[in-house]
Structures are given as structure tokens and as C-alpha cells.
Amino acid sequence: VIAQSEAIAARIFGAERTCYSAGGSTLAIQAALALLKSQGCRKIAAGRCSHRSLVSAAALLDLDILWLYPKEYPTAAVDCSGQALEGADALFLTNIDYYGGTCRAENPGIPVVCDNAHGAYLRFVSKAAFGRDYLHPMEFGYPVISAESAHKTLPALTGAAYLHFSKGTEHSRAKEMMALFGSSSPSYLILDSLDKFNDRIATDIDCVNRACASVAKLKSDLAAMGFIIRKSDPLRITINTRAWGWRGVEFAAQLRASGVECEMADENYIVLLFSAITTVEDCQRAFTALSLIGQRAALPMVQYPVIQPKQEMSVREAVFAAHRTLPVEQAVGEICGGIQSPCPPCIPIVMPGERIDAEAAEALRLYGVKDITVLSRGQ
Incomplete structure (x- = not known):
């Protein structure tokens, strides 16, 4: 079957x-x-x-x-x-x-x-x-x-x-x-x-296109209000909240109070994810919740570094080596031994086997990672 x-x-x-x-x-x-x-x-x-x-x-x-x-x-x-x-x-x-x-x-x-x-x-x-x-x-x-x-x-x-x-x-x-x-x-x-x-x-093969059309109208209505909408796939709306005067995580908290939950929020953006069965009424509720959040003076964007740490050993060697856990600020110079990834987006900042430098530690901090698994001394 x-x-x-x-x-x-x-x-x-x-x-x-x-x-x-x-x-x-x-x-x-x-x-x-x-x-x-x-x-x-x-x-x-x-x-x-x-x-x-x-x-x-x-x-x-x-x-x-x-x-x-x-x-x-x-x-x-x-x-x-x-x-x-x-x-x-x-x-x-x-x-x-x-x-x-x-x-x-x-x-x-x-x-x-x-x-x-x-x-x-x-x-x-x-x-x-x-x-x-x-x-x-x-x-x-x-x-x-x-x-x-x-x-x-x-x-x-x-x-x-x-x-x-x-x-x-x-x-x-x-x-x-x-x-x-x-x-x-x-x-x-x-x-x-x-x-x-x-x-x-x-x-009902057209249900997806009806949902996409509803989301497209919501994007258009939000843009007309002055929101800065980042280009995205048809069932997603990514809003630059800094341009509206809010950190993304703060903006998401405001939406949550109105019964709207974001798929993801960081310092710069919120992401709203819709589905194949999203209705016009769903989008209207989202629009109402978004319109209740007042515009403030724009904030500068937070720049997330694209880090390229040095690979000291294979992913497998690092994951299965003896390890310890340290606060991120104490981990500079250590070799990453685990897969610490803020969720969402479930993307590791530093990969197992890579050496954590100061830039990597700052990137971890920006994404809210407080502690990280590193190799034990002598590894």
C-alpha cells in the first residue's frame, strides 16, 4: 500500500x-x-x-x-x-x-x-x-x-x-x-x-495558486503601507523590520501578542511562512496584526559576518573526539567539536573541526549562541 x-x-x-x-x-x-x-x-x-x-x-x-x-x-x-x-x-x-x-x-x-x-x-x-x-x-x-x-x-x-x-x-x-x-x-x-x-x-490542484495569490496581495498591501519587503518565494514574506524601526525579534514579539507567529526572526528581518491551504482570511488577519505595529525611526542594519574559519580536522574526527563545553567568549582559539545551530535557521555558525577565531565568536554571539562544544585539551 x-x-x-x-x-x-x-x-x-x-x-x-x-x-x-x-x-x-x-x-x-x-x-x-x-x-x-x-x-x-x-x-x-x-x-x-x-x-x-x-x-x-x-x-x-x-x-x-x-x-x-x-x-x-x-x-x-x-x-x-x-x-x-x-x-x-x-x-x-x-x-x-x-x-x-x-x-x-x-x-x-x-x-x-x-x-x-x-x-x-x-x-x-x-x-x-x-x-x-x-x-x-x-x-x-x-x-x-x-x-x-x-x-x-x-x-x-x-x-x-x-x-x-x-x-x-x-x-x-x-x-x-x-x-x-x-x-x-x-x-x-x-x-x-x-x-x-x-x-x-x-x-484541487489550484489550491496552491490561490494561496500564492493571497500572499502576493498581502505583499503588495504591505509594500503600499511602506514596509520594505525582501524578494522571496511565493509563500513567504520577509520584512526588513529595521527599516520600520524595530529589531526583528522585537517585531516578532509584537506579532505574537496579536496571535501571529513568525517562522523566523533575527536582528534585521521577520519571516512569515504561509502554506498551500492559506486563505484570503488568513492573510487579512496577518495584515491587521502587522498594521498595528507603529513605524519608528529606522535602525541601521546589523551585519552578519560571512566567516571562513580554518579547518583543523574532519567533521567526523571532531564530533567523536573528547570534548568540553565553554562559554563562547572563552572559546576563541579552540576547535569546535559539536553542531551548535540556532533554530531556526538550523545552520551551524562554526562547523566541527574548525578553529574558533574572534570573528566566529562574534557571529555566534549575534545568533544567540552562549555556550559551545569544543575539543578537550590535547586533542
Whole structure:
């Protein structure tokens, strides 16, 4: 029955094969990277602002990571040219970052795993109405393995996710690799929610476009009020709160008091994430809550440094070494031994095996990390 439902999902998403995950995109990413490891891939090129699941998989699978650095933290857009990927066996892309940016790459000629956790809905978005700036990985036009969370933007239970394989990918051991990391007793409630979405989208395929249209109108109305809206995917609104006179975290607290919860807030922005079943009424409530927050004198933007710490040892060596925990301000000069990542966006600031310098410590502080795991003396 599950295999039949997965086959239906594969047809809906345009995949050659789809596997359900009850362990979120994290399980899907771990399995995808394990597949690549079994096919001889050792070094993975990846954007520095990748989800922590990439780093944990690298530790468990003993993969090396070639970091591709963005111009702005924490965004997905990185250089994926042949020169940038030199020496890499595979590429790990983030299709949509927390601000709503994307990373577009031409066919790199090496295996590609795409973290599309926030973009499962893109398969159903009208390109005629909303453009082609944001594509579903099955629309990239080259072989790709895509991990995506149904529960983020589609009507499915938390933990519901897909592992899609396009034509040209090797997936014969997909379930075997998922079993390395997932439970042998997955939640059938989660799996059932994925199955129910198949029926829902088949009977109302335009629901996603109605939701996108409602969010587009909300973006337009907010811009008309004077809010600075950062470019993002169709089901996301990213507001520059500094331009409105508020720190992002303060602005989010104001919204929470009005019954509106942000997906993420930092010093500069708040992120509102909508779903495939968002209604006009939902957007009207959001507009009312936002309009109640008064405009103040603009604040200067906080600059998050794009740090490039020195790698002293592999991710695996660092994670499994003896360690201790220190306050961040006392960790300068130490080697990071754990995966400390503020959530959201679940992106490690310093990676295991990297030496923590003063700039890295400041970046950790800016993101609210107070304590960090470092290697014990003598390691």
C-alpha cells in the first residue's frame, strides 16, 4: 500500500521515484548522502548556509565538505561554477533559504542533492502567473535527488517529507539507506497524511495558486503601507523590520501578542511562512496584526559576518573526539567539536573541526549562541 501511494506521489511531483519519510527532510538528506557515499562520492560541495543535517550526515558517513561561501549570511546563493566545484564529487544545493532566496545552478555534471525542505509546493505553482525564479527540483532539467518537507508548506503532519529521484539518478538502494537512519517503526499517521495529500491535490490542484495569490496581495498591501519587503518565494514574506524601526525579534514579539507567529526572526528581518491551504482570511488577519505595529525611526542594519574559519580536522574526527563545553567568549582559539545551530535557521555558525577565531565568536554571539562544544585539551 505504501509503495502504491509513493508511486502516485512520484507521478504527481514528476519524479522517477518517490520515497516517503516520517523523519522529515533530515532523514531524506541523510539517506541521499548515504546513497552518494555508496556510489563513491567522498567530497561534497555545499553552500556554507546549509542545514545542520548535512553536517551530521558528514560526521556519520565520514564525508568531506567543500564549503561554498555566499556574499550574505544566511543565504543560499553561491557560486556553482565548474571552477568553484573543482575537486568535489557531488553538489549539495539549498533551493530556498530562510529569507526566501534561492540558488540556481546549471547542470554541474556531478551528482546533486537538493535541500528543498521549504519548496515542496513549488511543483504546483503556475510559472505563467508567478514566474520561473523559483523551480521545483524536478524541473531543474538535470539529474537531482531532492529532500523536501511536506509539513512546512503542504497540509501534512510534522515530520512528513519526501525523497524524490529524478530521471538519471541511481536509487535502487534508497530504502536500504533510509533504514540506516530512520526508525523501523515509522509513524503511520505521518505516512497517511502524505497519502491524503495525493488525493487532495488531485481534486484541487489550484489550491496552491490561490494561496500564492493571497500572499502576493498581502505583499503588495504591505509594500503600499511602506514596509520594505525582501524578494522571496511565493509563500513567504520577509520584512526588513529595521527599516520600520524595530529589531526583528522585537517585531516578532509584537506579532505574537496579536496571535501571529513568525517562522523566523533575527536582528534585521521577520519571516512569515504561509502554506498551500492559506486563505484570503488568513492573510487579512496577518495584515491587521502587522498594521498595528507603529513605524519608528529606522535602525541601521546589523551585519552578519560571512566567516571562513580554518579547518583543523574532519567533521567526523571532531564530533567523536573528547570534548568540553565553554562559554563562547572563552572559546576563541579552540576547535569546535559539536553542531551548535540556532533554530531556526538550523545552520551551524562554526562547523566541527574548525578553529574558533574572534570573528566566529562574534557571529555566534549575534545568533544567540552562549555556550559551545569544543575539543578537550590535547586533542
